[in-house]
Amino acid sequence: MNAATLRQEFSISRYPLALTGAGISVASGLPTFDIAWKGVPVREILTRDFFFAKPEMFFELYREILGWTNATPNAAHKVLASYDATIITQNIDGLHGKAGSKNVLEMHGNLRLLNCESCQKQYPSDKVIGEKMPYCSCGQMLKPDVVLFGDAIHDWEQAIKQAEKCDLMLVIGTSLQVAPVNMLPAIAQRNNAKVVIINEDCESLFKELL
Numbered sequence: 619m620n621a622a623t624l625r626q627e628f629s630i631s632r633y634p635l636a637l638t639g640a641g642i643s644v645a646s647g648l649p650t651f652d653i654a655w656k657g658v659p660v661r662e663i664l665t666r667d668f669f670f671a672k673p674e675m676f677f678e679l680y681r682e683i684l685g686w687t688n689a690t691p692n693a694a695h696k697v698l699a700s701y702d703a704t705i706i707t708q709n710i711d712g713l714h715g716k717a718g719s720k721n722v723l724e725m726h727g728n729l730r731l732l733n734c735e736s737c738q739k740q741y742p743s744d745k746v747i748g749e750k751m752p753y754c755s756c757g758q759m760l761k762p763d764v765v766l767f768g769d770a771i772h773d774w775e776q777a778i779k780q781a782e783k784c785d786l787m788l789v790i791g792t793s794l795q796v797a798p799v800n801m802l803p804a805i806a807q808r809n810n811a812k813v814v815i816i817n818e819d820c821e822s823l824f825k826e827l828l
């Protein structure tokens with residue numbers, strides 16, 4: 619896929635959609651989760667089991683990850699926003715929203731909020747700065763609005779509807795190894811959408827479209 623072809627696809631699409639993963643944010647300086655923290659693979663920490671077993675260590679890492687909210691959108695986020703593409707993302711960094719995208723489904727949640735699983739109240743995530751452990755006014759320990767392994771993903775019904783509705787689906791920066799997200803391109807194809815996979819060097823491709 620080159621920039622001219624992609625521009626052409628956008629120009630004939632009436633309902634473009636982008637399905638994005640960690641690869642789209644690499645150019646914004648964000649790491650993927652294939653790293654270890656204090657000797658423990660981050661993928662092991664970001665699980666429901668770990669959260670309830672060692673919440674203090676979990677929140678220590680979470681505070682560091684919150685620093686990601688200072689990252690800024692790159693060319694790919696900006697171009698998708700400028701074409702008004704619907705976004706279905708596996709990312710929690712909030713960069714699509716920052717770039718100005720209006721219709722964003724954050725299937726793995728976000729770093730902006732903390733949830734009470736007992737009374738459903740929500741708090742801004744900066745509550746964890748300065749508080750060792752964040753608690754709800756009802757007494758329950760708060761949990762980040764980030765989908766951990768073991769949690770149900772968010773907005774799945776909506777994601778299916780959008781995949782059925784789009785006529786162009788760009789799959790960007792994700793190897794689509796995670797179910798059920800990896801079913802969405804097939805759903806789009808079944809409904810006659812064109813599916814385009816962009817994994818290599820998406821930053822320079824999108825820079826040409828800015």
Ligand SMILES: [Zn+2]
Binds near residue numbers: 736
């Ligand atoms: Zn509560």
